Amino acid sequence: MGFFTVLHADSSCRGRTGELALPHGRLSTPAFMPVGTNAAVKALSKGDLEEIGFEIILSNTYHLYLRPGTDVIGAAGGLHRFMGWDRNILTDSGGYQVFSLAPFRKISPEGVQFRSHIDGAAHFLSPEKAVDIQALLGSDIQMQLDYCTGFGVSRKEAEEALDITGRWLSRARSRWLEQRGRGYGGELFAIVQGNFFADLRERSAAFCAGADTPGIAIGGLSVGERPEVFFEYLNLTAALLPQDKPRYVMGIGTPAYILGAIEAGIDMFDCVAPTREGRNGRAYTGRGPLSIKKAENLMDFSPIDEGCPCKVCRTYSRSYLRHLFKTREILCSMLLSYHNLFFLHDLVKKARQALAEDRFLYFKKEFLSRYQEGSHA
Numbered sequence: 001m002g003f004f005t006v007l008h009a010d011s012s013c014r015g016r017t018g019e020l021a022l023p024h025g026r027l028s029t030p031a032f033m034p035v036g037t038n039a040a041v042k043a044l045s046k047g048d049l050e051e052i053g054f055e056i057i058l059s060n061t062y063h064l065y066l067r068p069g070t071d072v073i074g075a076a077g078g079l080h081r082f083m084g085w086d087r088n089i090l091t092d093s094g095g096y097q098v099f100s101l102a103p104f105r106k107i108s109p110e111g112v113q114f115r116s117h118i119d120g121a122a123h124f125l126s127p128e129k130a131v132d133i134q135a136l137l138g139s140d141i142q143m144q145l146d147y148c149t150g151f152g153v154s155r156k157e158a159e160e161a162l163d164i165t166g167r168w169l170s171r172a173r174s175r176w177l178e179q180r181g182r183g184y185g186g187e188l189f190a191i192v193q194g195n196f197f198a199d200l201r202e203r204s205a206a207f208c209a210g211a212d213t214p215g216i217a218i219g220g221l222s223v224g225e226r227p228e229v230f231f232e233y234l235n236l237t238a239a240l241l242p243q244d245k246p247r248y249v250m251g252i253g254t255p256a257y258i259l260g261a262i263e264a265g266i267d268m269f270d271c272v273a274p275t276r277e278g279r280n281g282r283a284y285t286g287r288g289p290l291s292i293k294k295a296e297n298l299m300d301f302s303p304i305d306e307g308c309p310c311k312v313c314r315t316y317s318r319s320y321l322r323h324l325f326k327t328r329e330i331l332c333s334m335l336l337s338y339h340n341l342f343f344l345h346d347l348v349k350k351a352r353q354a355l356a357e358d359r360f361l362y363f364k365k366e367f368l369s370r371y372q373e374g375s376h377a
């Protein structure tokens with residue numbers, strides 16, 4: 001038996017529940033993964049994350065490679081020990097940040113040369129090096145180095161990126177097998193590219209399916225396209241992927257996107273949105289997003305969300321949280337980020353239950369009609 005098991009496929013859509021057996025414990029899917037860019041989920045402690053119930057978090061190879069550097073994390077005994085987290089960690093390859101953050105980069109079939117956005121120092125990342133760094137971090141799931149293109153690029157550029165990504169996958173897999181031979185226990189996911197060209201998506205999905213990695217990620221989405229375009233290409237790509245492998249879509253985190261991805265048969269997703277929104281004074285509620293700074297919260301002594309059982313909602317009022325936001329107290333970011341992550345974790349848990357009972361589409365419709373109807377962002 002492989003490391004992924006589909007437990008139940010909902011009869012009304014492509015969504016399914018499943019389970020991954022990973023080095024740091026089981027992961028129930030669908031699963032939302034909080035993002036810990038610098039080996040920290042912003043404003044939350046390890047205890048908070050455990051209390052909410054997260055079985056996996058994501059961290060960014062690019063950031064950790066530049067600061068504190070692999071020598072420090074290696075000496076600490078890996079990322080889990082360095083940050084005191086003994087559940088699972090997924091890391092990206094660093095490719096996406098090289099493309100989005102580095103002030104300079106040059107891509108060749110060999111790899112990508114870039115300059116650090118911190119101090120301008122020159123670095124080189126190859127598919128093999130990305131695997132080695134992630135193995136040193138001790139990632140439970142690592143990503144291949146890929147070449148991500150933005151919305152609106154030419155077909156020629158999309159095709160070139162796709163070919164390079166494919167060649168990088170074969171090289172990443174060979175190096176990953178070598179690392180496994182030396183005792184590394186983490187899994188490797190391939191990444192589907194192809195931009196917004198259906199035939200390129202098909203070609204990339206077929207290549208990834210044939211490459212025999214434990215899981216497959218769908219990359220190159222949520223890069224500036226409209227929601228209907230996102231869902232068109234998400235559904236098209238997800239339908240081309242093998243049933244018996246976990247599917248991960250990168251960078252989505254609003255309730256509507258999460259539920260849409262689950263419906264398309266996606267098992268894993270991540271986003272910085274819940275903690276970033278929290279730091280900006282916005283909270284998710286069953287009736288839509290809430291902006292805590294609004295004057296209407298001044299004398300409102302009710303919780304953020306009456307229906308939320310989290311410790312923030314059981315303890316603090318909207319009026320108090322508004323006061324914390326207005327006085328720039330750090331506690332405000334901590335409490336709103338905690339609630340937002342709890343809210344999404346709870347939403348995905350309820351979605352898993354609905355999938356198991358073949359009523360996911362009904363659950364999604366009910367949730368979104370309340371969420372949008374009550375929206376007061």
Ligand SMILES: [Zn+2]
Nearest residue numbers: 308310313339
């Ligand atoms: Zn709450």
